[in-house]
Amino acid sequence: MNERVAVVIGAGGGLGLATAVVLADAGYTVTAVDRTEKTLEELPDVIRREVVDATDPAVARSVIDRIATESGPPEVLVNTLGAFRPGDALAVTPEELRLMLDVNLGAALWLSQAVAPYMRRRGEGAIVHVSSRPAIEPTAGMAAYSLGKAALNHLVRVLDLELRPDGIRVNAVAPQLINTARNQAELPPEALAHAVSPESVAHIIAFLVGDLAADIGGAIVPAYGA
Structure with missing residues (x-):
């Protein structure tokens, strides 16, 4: 067993894939988790794969337990x-709000709960969640999404206060728009003119989980692009 084990959730997306590769290159034993097997096919063979829906609280705990074993x-x-759904505040439905909270906030909480006992036993650990610019700066037309990610920011700070005494640091990185294959297919080129690359954000994440960031906790690091 490698002493430096990293778990990347949502590794089938552009940012998750880039992060898994960057951490593997840095010497971590990486397990990539996504709900769709096909999305993990681009990963190098050295990276382990787990196909589960980590937004389910029970599944989040079981997959972390399996990786630890x-x-x-x-x-x-x-x-x-x-998860992202556009919409004005006055048009948000209960279903949309529930989805934004379940995926953008709930999954972060359940995964943090699942991994914290292992980090506590180690006496150290680092957690990074991915937030977004609308969580920091209110943006019209993204009400439910902004609320879910803003709640995530607050969770990051609460978790850091509660877990830092155990040697566990919790931070977030907050991109605005990432230049992924999915966004390239859905958005016009002019919308991506100032987007940040997945690799750039992945290197920020690698810094936050690494030894050079040992004194950084509870930070929401902007990664807005040019």
Whole structure:
């Protein structure tokens, strides 16, 4: 078992894939988790794969337990999960709000609960969740999404206060728009003119979980692009 085990949730997306590769290149034993097997096919063979829906609280705990048994207790958790629905505040439906909270907030909480006992036993660990710019700066037309991600920011700060005495640091990175294949297919080129690359955000994440960021906790790091 490698002493430096990292788990990347949502690794089938552009940011998750880039993060898994960057952490593997940095020497971590990486397990990539996504709900769709096909999306993990681009990963190098050295990266382990788990196909589960980590937004389910019970599944989140079971997959972390399985990774700890097979690879070793995680030192790093990176959660790139996110769901987006546009819409004005007065038009938000209960179903839309529930989805934004379940995926953007709930998954982060359940995954943090699942991994924290292993990090506590190690006496160290680092967790990074992916937030967004609308969570920091209110943006019209993204009400439910902004609320879910803003709640995530607050959770990150609460978790850091509660877990820092155990040697566990919790931070977030907050992109605005990432230049992924999915966004390239859905958005016009001019909308992506100032988007940030997945690799750039992945390197920020790698810094936050690494030894050079040992004194950084409770931070929401902007990654807005040019």
